[in-house]
Amino acid sequence: MRNLLITALCLVVALPGVAQTVSPKPSRLGLCAACHGETGVAVMPGAPNLAGQRLDYLRAALKHYRDGSRDVPVMRAAIGPLSDAELDAVARWYSVQIPAAAKL
Numbered sequence: 001m002r003n004l005l006i007t008a009l010c011l012v013v014a015l016p017g018v019a020q021t022v023s024p025k026p027s028r029l030g031l032c033a034a035c036h037g038e039t040g041v042a043v044m045p046g047a048p049n050l051a052g053q054r055l056d057y058l059r060a061a062l063k064h065y066r067d068g069s070r071d072v073p074v075m076r077a078a079i080g081p082l083s084d085a086e087l088d089a090v091a092r093w094y095s096v097q098i099p100a101a102a103k104l
């Protein structure tokens with residue numbers, strides 16, 4: 001009985017961390033979180049949710065903002081200071097987040 005209790009307690013403590021361990025939180029996430037939220041659920045009106053979006057789609061979108069073929073000044077400015085590796089890290093992070101239910 002005591003072991004069962006300890007096992008249950010360990011599960012409760014460990015579970016909230018599971019999503020975080022899939023991919024480490026990128027160091028530059030704060031630059032994006034102001035609009036897209038830490039978990040990819042947008043906190044600014046007009047900013048899209050990114051949670052659960054396909055990794056290749058996110059990567060392509062970031063590339064298009066960077067080279068100007070998708071000409072959105074706010075996104076160009078936001079990704080300007082990030083290296084390719086840092087952009088890849090935030091794209092990976094957002095792709096493994098759990099999407100929010102639509103608010104209609």
Ligand code: HEC
Nearest residue numbers: 031032034035046047048058061062072074075078079090
């Ligand atoms: C000031 C607010 C703001 C910040 C900061 C910001 N974004 Fe955005 N982001 C937007 C807006 C607004 C759009 C929609 C632009 C458009 O119409 O193409 C967007 C679009 C995107 C898209 C395309 C989504 C899609 O469905 O096509 C990606 C990917 C993205 N942002 C990633 C990031 C990342 C990564 C960062 C951090 C480096 C970041 N954004 C920072 C406002 C922001």
